Amino acid sequence: MNYAMALDYQNCINCKACEVACKEENGVQLGADKQRIWVGVTEGSIFGHPFVNLYPSQCNHCIDAPCVSVCPTHASHYIDGGIVMVDPTKCILCKGCMEACPYDARFVDDTIFAVDKCTFCHHRIDEYGTTACQATCPTKVRLFGDLDDENCDLVKLLKKRKFFFLKEGEKTVPKLFYLVPEDENFLLRSVGKDTKIHTWDEIKPIYDEAKAKRSKEWKRS
Amino acid sequence: MKVEISRRRFLQGSVALSVVGGTALGTSNILADTKTSEDNKIRPTKKTPTLCEMCVNKCALIAQVRNGVIKKLDPNPLFPKSKNMLCARGDAGIHALYDPDRLKYPLIRAGKRGDGKYRRASWDEAFEYIKEKMVKILDEEKDNRSCIGYCTGEGMAEPTYKEFMAEKFGSSNFINHASICLQTAISGYALTIGGYGMADLDNAKYIIMAGANRAEAILTPDTMDLFKRTRGRGAKLVVVDPRFTNTAIHADTYVPIKVGTDLAFVLALTYVVIKNRLYNREFVEKNFDNFNVYKLHILQQNYTPQWAEKITGVPAATIEKIAYDFMANAPESVYYQGRRSTWAATDFQLRRAQAIFSALGGGIDIKGGIVFGRKLPLDKEEINSPIYANAQERIEKNAAAIIGSSGSWIAWRNMVAQGNAPYPVRGLFVYKQNPMLSVPNTKKTKEMFEKLDLVVVIDTMPSDTAMMADVILPECTYLEREDPIKSFGGVEPAIVLRQKVINPMYETKPVLEIMKGLAKVLNDPLWKNTLKHDEDVQDDTKDMKPDELEKYRKENGFDLEDMYGANQEEMNKKSFVGKYGEEAWKELRSKGVFYPHMKEYFKQIDKNTFEYYPENKKSYSIDKLGEEADPDAYIHDTCINPKEISELRKFFKTPSKKIECYLGNLKKKGIDAMPTWREESYVKIPKGKFKFITGRHAQFTQDATQNNIMLLELMKENYAWINDKEAEKRGIKFGDEIEVTSKIGSVRIKAYPTPKIIPQTLFYIHGFGAKSTGLTFAHRNGASDNEIIEDRIEPVFGSAIMHDTIVDVRKV
Ligand code: SF4
Ligand code: SF4
Ligand code: SF4
């Protein structure tokens, strides 16, 4: 098992249902800056025409996760399916993981004195097969699934659509697959020139290899 | 441009709408016990399907309950209208239920009106208080039932309240939200193409969305349908708006337009289409009435794109192109109707022009156009309504050409406030509405309340309006009650049920119980009052013996308690099982949703996609436009009152049952029979000033969610959008406090300079700026729009003109 998520980010309307669903599902600390999930916004204008791009995002559950490597107490760890978790009882709030994470996916939960972050709603997987953020989304931006399961909706989708990653250069082997939009103009406007575009066939072996290297750490929760 | 992004950088940079504020509350989330892995293993013990009420859409949801506490609301995939989603507000519904500021028990005013001093009372005491005042007032007013007004916002329990006040109590002074919302759009479409219908955004190929903002004012299923098909995936989207909204970011073409000039834009589109004979000639031939008159009118008035460019600021070439593209895609093209809509005095004409323009392409009652769909019938209980001889007609009936059965808020309020109603209005019942924030010119609303001898507010929260009440009756929230069963028409019709998830907390009651309680205390005393003052009843009952009199009373509907069944559940069952049977009833209760063949039709395509009806079972077309007997069939949401539409249609007799270009009946009332641009009714913006506009936001529903801590995290207060160049000239920077002043009032609010709004235009969203000290979290966040919006009405329905107020802006 290798859990991942595809994001059809072009659908996002910045309604923030995903943020609220995540908070309610997971009892995330209240507060505007206490988010496991967020919508990145870039604004600008081209020849006087304004544009806004939205990038819904969360923890990438990187296969080669720097936050796990850096954690002195093993509070940050993997569980089954490669989900990156934090054990609050072991966390000493050294914040090394927050520094190490290229995606800024972690924050301090002041109510439990530990770092908190997205868990891919692992407690829901068996019952629902979806995360809370996926289920609630009006325009269905997200699709959660298992990269190892050729028959799951996620892999079927990734075989059809091209995708890219955020900050691929950090070499953390991230697992949020941003789907390349069909519309040329929107593609040009929302994806940087240097961003690599990938296909399933080309990325599959790379991800398998990365998994092979670190999956011995993926223990059952 | 780089796509590499960091969250915190965004948080700082993304001030667009959700401005990050210090809302981190010291308290932890009261539901936060799913945190430990131990807890996660104990799944909730009970799941109840019900319906959301955080806005008007009524999305189907499944509530998870553990130990009597609602832990989570999940989307219910079975409802074709809500398509397996809950928005931010829907998800945050738990915080409406567990809001610490909720009204918990009846309250009776202990200080001056508006000062917020109340004492706790029992239900009996509260009812008794109301009864005493009502009996005195009705005696003094000689049983003129209309001396007590009543108003309500939209909601599934609205009929429970409204029908009692109208049919049993017998007052004609009812006002709901229509005249501060979508009256002109609904009626404009109904009188032009026979119904408001719904835009088939699942199939339309070309959509003009002007002023409507489906990314931020979420409407199901439109929002979900549309944004999966934009950006080269089948639906071309043109957004016309003075603001670059979250809807505009998805547009193929964004057209900034000067506020209040949409009518000129549509007339010019029409001109291009008529002049170049681009319209669907066969459809026009068959379905239009008076097309030649309209054609001549448009050409003679010379509504050219060049003419419109000067008024609207939209380049003539853009107008030309949109007209051509629209017709090239027709009939699968839609000029989107819009909802909360009265922007300028000409709004009714604008909606008519839109409807006719859409129809010119033939996109009416057809897949991909504006569709009417089908509705699953329910049985309805007849109400035995008494006739009170002394009950007068509504006070503001002459305030506009047609004052419908839901009234004109502004005209009504002003008459009461200024004391120039034809007879005294002495009391007001308010249910689920907050006129202190929602009706333009708050000062006058306050004056109105100060004039009244009895104000009763039924609500869940101590709103600004509740603070004007003599008696506050606490309603339970939507998660604590069963509501009247509801059938939603459309392409994929279904029947849905709001069921009680947990018992009402504190001493709160559902409105049904509240109305029953009122009926009980008022029943005998008001009957005595009728006997005392009503000459018709006196004539009828002369020399009757007590038992005959009692029989007369019952037979003629004067028994106020005979309207409601034992409980809501039973009443719902009664209206359902006759048509669909006991088995279906069980299915509806356990699934929350029912439509015939649901088990067979409903399919999951993948984790995100569901099919509700096979394509050949969907109801795109009702074939014979306007000939369907049941006007209700056109109505797709609870904001639209089917009775009113059928009354309107009767009034106009829609003689041709066709697309009406010319409304002769209106002409007699001094209203243009055809959409016409009137330069004199357009409000110009003086140099250095701004036109104020208001709007919606995906994280709040008007002012109903203003105290919700979860939603306040997403947006703590509202900000005033001002064009960045104009702001710079005035030295206004992001976050600066500015003073916005109109003829009627002045507010202070923080500024958000942005290129996303055209010059001379100022915007902030509705629903903020509450002053009630009972609202801990909403108290004085930002500014309320209706403190500065002038109270003017359009001439057809008396709807509030929302976007014609000129304001001054000054840095504080
Ligand atoms: S719920 Fe979906 S559309 Fe809304 S902000 Fe999240 S990803 Fe975007
Ligand atoms: S903050 Fe906690 S989880 Fe992060 S590295 Fe330090 S101990 Fe590990
Ligand atoms: S997967 Fe679950 S924990 Fe992660 S962001 Fe989505 S809702 Fe939150």
Ligand code: SF4
């Ligand atoms: S749109 Fe949102 S608030 Fe409205 S009914 Fe649906 S979930 Fe509730």
